[in-house]
Each structure stands twice: as C-alpha cells, then as structure tokens.
Amino acid sequence: MQSGIFHASYQKDMAFRHTPAQFIRLGLVLAFALIFPFLANNYYLTLANQIGVAAIGAIGLNLLTGFTGQISLGQGAFMAVGAYSSGLMAARLGLPWFVTIPLACLITAMVGALFGVPSLRLKGLYLAIATLAAQQIIEWLITHWDALTGGVEALVVPAPTLFGSAINTDFRFYWIILICLIGTTLFASNLLRSKVGRAFVAIRDQDIAAEVMGVNLFRYKLTAFAVSSFFVGLSGALTAHYRTIISWERFTLETSILFLAMIIIGGLGSISGSIYGAAFMTLLPAILSNLGRGLEDFVPAMARLIPFLQQAAFGLVIILFLIFEPEGIAKLWRDVKDYFRLWPFSY
Amino acid sequence: MIQLAVEEVTLQFGGVVALRDVNLQVEQGAIHAIIGPNGAGKTSLLNCISRLYHPTQGRIFFEGRDLTTFHPHKIAELGIARSFQNIELFRGMTVLDNLMLGRHVHLRSGVLSGGFYWGKSQREEIAHRAIVEDIIDFLEIEAIRKKTVGTLAYGLQKRVELGRALALEPRLLLLDEPMAGMNVEEKEDMARFILDINEERGITVALIEHDMGVVMDISDEVTVLDFGQIIGQGTPEEVRSDPNVISAYLGEQEVTFRPI
Numbered sequence: 346m347q348s349g350i351f352h353a354s355y356q357k358d359m360a361f362r363h364t365p366a367q368f369i370r371l372g373l374v375l376a377f378a379l380i381f382p383f384l385a386n387n388y389y390l391t392l393a394n395q396i397g398v399a400a401i402g403a404i405g406l407n408l409l410t411g412f413t414g415q416i417s418l419g420q421g422a423f424m425a426v427g428a429y430s431s432g433l434m435a436a437r438l439g440l441p442w443f444v445t446i447p448l449a450c451l452i453t454a455m456v457g458a459l460f461g462v463p464s465l466r467l468k469g470l471y472l473a474i475a476t477l478a479a480q481q482i483i484e485w486l487i488t489h490w491d492a493l494t495g496g497v498e499a500l501v502v503p504a505p506t507l508f509g510s511a512i513n514t515d516f517r518f519y520w521i522i523l524i525c526l527i528g529t530t531l532f533a534s535n536l537l538r539s540k541v542g543r544a545f546v547a548i549r550d551q552d553i554a555a556e557v558m559g560v561n562l563f564r565y566k567l568t569a570f571a572v573s574s575f576f577v578g579l580s581g582a583l584t585a586h587y588r589t590i591i592s593w594e595r596f597t598l599e600t601s602i603l604f605l606a607m608i609i610i611g612g613l614g615s616i617s618g619s620i621y622g623a624a625f626m627t628l629l630p631a632i633l634s635n636l637g638r639g640l641e642d643f644v645p646a647m648a649r650l651i652p653f654l655q656q657a658a659f660g661l662v663i664i665l666f667l668i669f670e671p672e673g674i675a676k677l678w679r680d681v682k683d684y685f686r687l688w689p690f691s692y
Numbered sequence: 693m694i695q696l697a698v699e700e701v702t703l704q705f706g707g708v709v710a711l712r713d714v715n716l717q718v719e720q721g722a723i724h725a726i727i728g729p730n731g732a733g734k735t736s737l738l739n740c741i742s743r744l745y746h747p748t749q750g751r752i753f754f755e756g757r758d759l760t761t762f763h764p765h766k767i768a769e770l771g772i773a774r775s776f777q778n779i780e781l782f783r784g785m786t787v788l789d790n791l792m793l794g795r796h797v798h799l800r801s802g803v804l805s806g807g808f809y810w811g812k813s814q815r816e817e818i819a820h821r822a823i824v825e826d827i828i829d830f831l832e833i834e835a836i837r838k839k840t841v842g843t844l845a846y847g848l849q850k851r852v853e854l855g856r857a858l859a860l861e862p863r864l865l866l867l868d869e870p871m872a873g874m875n876v877e878e879k880e881d882m883a884r885f886i887l888d889i890n891e892e893r894g895i896t897v898a899l900i901e902h903d904m905g906v907v908m909d910i911s912d913e914v915t916v917l918d919f920g921q922i923i924g925q926g927t928p929e930e931v932r933s934d935p936n937v938i939s940a941y942l943g944e945q946e947v948t949f950r951p952i
Contacts, residue, residue: 355818355821355822355825356814356818359817359818359821532807532808533807535806535807535808535809536803536806536807538809538817539799539801539805539806539807539809539813539817540796540799540800540801540802540806541801541802541803541806542806543785543789543792543793543796544793544796546782546784546785546789547782547785547793549784550781550782550783550784550785551780551781551782551783553744553780554776554780554781554782555782555793556764556765557742557744557764557765557767557768557773557774558768558773558793558794558796558797558856558860559765559766559767559768559769559796559797559860560765560793560796561763561765562765568803572803614784
C-alpha cells in the first residue's frame, strides 16, 4: 500500500501534480474540454460559456475572500467596471476586443485597489459593508452618468472579430473563454505558491503575526484587491463581448451574493472549488427549469412555480452546504479521491 | 556590544501604566531572560520592541537605529523575529508554508513573476526551500512538514512557531513564553534548541519565561519586571539573591531554586 509520495528534488516536490493518475486526470479533463464543443448543441455550449465566465469571476473573488480573508460584496460592481470599460472602448472608440479586454482588466484592478483602501482599518463584516458602498456607488455612477455609460439604457457592444471573421457564435466564443479560464487558473495557482500568495493566506489566518514577519499589510491587501479585481474585470469584460448587449441590471448586489454563494459552495480558499461552484450555481437553475418543464404534464401549476422553486433551491443548497460540508465541493471531491486511493481496502 | 537598548520607555493605556521608565540593555550574543509575575508588563515590552505598541515615552535602539521610527513590518527587515505567547501561526497553511512565509523579507518575487512562476521565481522558491529544510532538520520536524498547522499538537506548534521566526534569519530573537504549557521533555527539547540557536547561529535571544529552573539554567542575564517597573537586573545568581526580587516577585519567604 502507498505510504506517501516522496521526491528526490525540491522542484518535483513543489510541483502541482505528483502521480501518473493526476496527469491522466488532467489530460482527460483537457481532452473533454477540447472535444466538448464539437459534440454539444447550442444549449450546452451556452451553459459551458456561462460556467467559464462565472468561473473566472469566482476565482477572482476567491483570491480576495477565500485566500486573503477580505469579504467583498462589490463583486457585481467590479464586473460592471470590467464590462462597461471594455464595452465602451469597443463601442465608442472602435478598439479591437483583444486590446479593450486587457485594458478593462487593468482599469478594474485599479478601481478594486481604490475600494480596497478601507480594508486597512476594517475587517470582516465592517469591510463587507464598505465594499457594499463600492457596489452602490459604482451602480449609481453607471445609471446616472448618462454621457459616458448611456445610463439605464442597454449598451450595445460590437461582436469581437479575429482575422476578419466575427466571433459571434457560442462555438467560437467557447475557445476564447477556455483560454482565459486556463490562463486565470494557472496564474492564480502559481501566485498562491509564491511569495505574494503566501502573504495573502497569512493575512487571512493571522494578520498581526504576518506583519511581525515582515508582511506590509496595507500593500498586500491592496494587491489582493487589485489582483482579484483584475480577474473579476476579465469576467465582466468577457460577459460584455459575449452577450454583445449589457445593462446595469446584470451587475447588481444579487450578482455579488451569487458569486459569494459560488465560492462558499465550491470551497473557500480553493481554485478548483471556484470552478466547481461556478458550474454548480450555473447548472442548478438550468436543471431545475428542465425538471419543471418535464413535470408540467403532470403538475400544470409547475410553470408558474419554477422561479420560486429556483429561489428556494438556491437557499436550501447554501444552507445544506454550510451544515454538511462547509469546505464545499472541493472537499467532497478530495474525499472521493481519498476513498478510491485506498479502495477496495479502505482501512 | 549592546545590541538592543530600551531607554526610558513608558507605556500608558489611558490611566493604566503598563511600563514605567523601563531601561534595558541586551548584549549581542546573550540569552537575556525577562521575568516577572503576571501582568508585570513583559509582553507589553516585547510588543513595544516589535512595534505592535507605540511607547508613550522613550526610545528603543536596535544596533544604533531607533525602532520607534519604523513601521511594524519593517522591524523584520532589520533582523528581529519573535514568537507569541498564545501561538499565532497561520493555521490554514502547512508547516512548510509557515516557514516559507518566514522567508518573506528575503524573497524578491512579485505578482507577475509569482503568477507566471518561470525561471527566476521558481529558482528562488527552490533556493529558499533548501534554507527552510535546514531549519526543519534542526528542529526535528521533518515528519510533519506537509501537515496543516492547525491539526498539530500544542508542543509541535510551539516548535513550528520557533521555526518560522528562525526562517527570518534574525539577529535578535524575541521569545514570549516558549515553554508555556509544555511537559518536562518538551521543555528540555526547547531549551536545547534555544541554546543551539544562540551558540551555533550566534543569534541573540530575549525571552520571557515563567519556569525559573529553565531561566536560571540557560540565561546569561535576567531582568525582573513588576508592575511595569524594573526591580532587579543581573546574572541569574545576582537576581536570585536580590532581596527586592525575592520579596516582590517570589514572595516574602526564602525560596530555593532547583534546576529541573
């Protein structure tokens, strides 16, 4: 039986993956991601794209809330900053999407860092309220600064083009989202095993000790806000170009809470958990409405009830996870892997 | 040579005087114990040195530099590390990561180089990992290096916290009750580590400890605090026979010390 995993060099010991099984699993996931769009119909492609965009935003939020311990209720607003800055640059200035998206990410990072300033003095619930202010201020700016954003009117964003052809189908956009998601995952995972990432987690676990060990709290908290907002902005910018039409209603406080639910259910402080949570929270309403439609023949009132059932299921799932698996889907998946590592003799 | 000089430090919280005109000098390379009854101001003094508290009056010099002008996170860069009375480890991180965080001030990588983890950043991590592994060997915690700190037994956590402070490669190590709550074997281990740190690595140690046997055994110099004031100072032998110390700290009756 396996007694542990041992390596002869620090480099191997510090790698993400250690066993052949881990590489095979990664290969299978990547192969599935590459084959999937050729097999799936438009409905499933749309769902996949939604999951991808949400996963990028969830990783961003998890960097801030799950890893650095700074609760943020401003997720929706930061996504709006990314979406509107990329969308406006594309629509008004006619810049190509591969220029506007990175610029939008940088702008969101700066806005995020600005609204992170209160985190030096505020912690926990108090900080959550400060970020709630960010949410309200940005929402108000978008709906009232008509000259820039078009106010409550929806903003039409031109479909992105690449080498002369428009990326206007789910199939084509799938590849952009996939590349962004892989990039985000790699960057975040690497960051967390280097100096900056360790400082983030240290601030979450014991900020005073971190300061005594030489971590500049203010600088690293702002860095956490900036890095997190960068990816949240990416998620927002992708939303803008994918939907090609955006309005402020997509980025309300409800969005912020939905993303918090994603990372709680997926697993706070886990990159893969952010992806699981995003997938779960995107698929749950879809599954419920399909289920409802299937039941309509037997229960005619179902069509009317679905929206309420979705809300109820949403709340129920969060409560169940908080009670039975506070560490989220990421922990469940680890338990499954641990079980099969020793299978069939699990003693 | 005097490495650390506390000069006329007074610390007040409103009307409460935690420290009053404290003068203290720590010799380079010494093991300097600070003792005193509960609430005497020992931890407050340590917190002033690591800049968690700002003294109401007075100054603190470390190798000629006035610590009171530095931000708390700069103290580590100057070469001062510490442990805490109630273990303040990063509970969600592994032992390795806790010690690697101790290397924070020596690491150079930023957000971008860390995020891409190419070449230089990776080589840096590996080089510092080797230094951390040295400390893990020294403290005999090889078996738990990948364990999450929150799951470890109390005595081991104390050892990991010492390791994290050592990873900083300090020139002055402040230890706040490194042996509190330990059994005799664990105390012996800890005393051995402190002596080795002092002798082999040449690190000055200032420690707060309640176990008189240990204090008298390992320290070169002892300072006694009571109600925020220094009431005795000197070698263990001098302090042991100081009538002020005996009456204020150890009670009126004559007490004999027995080494453990």
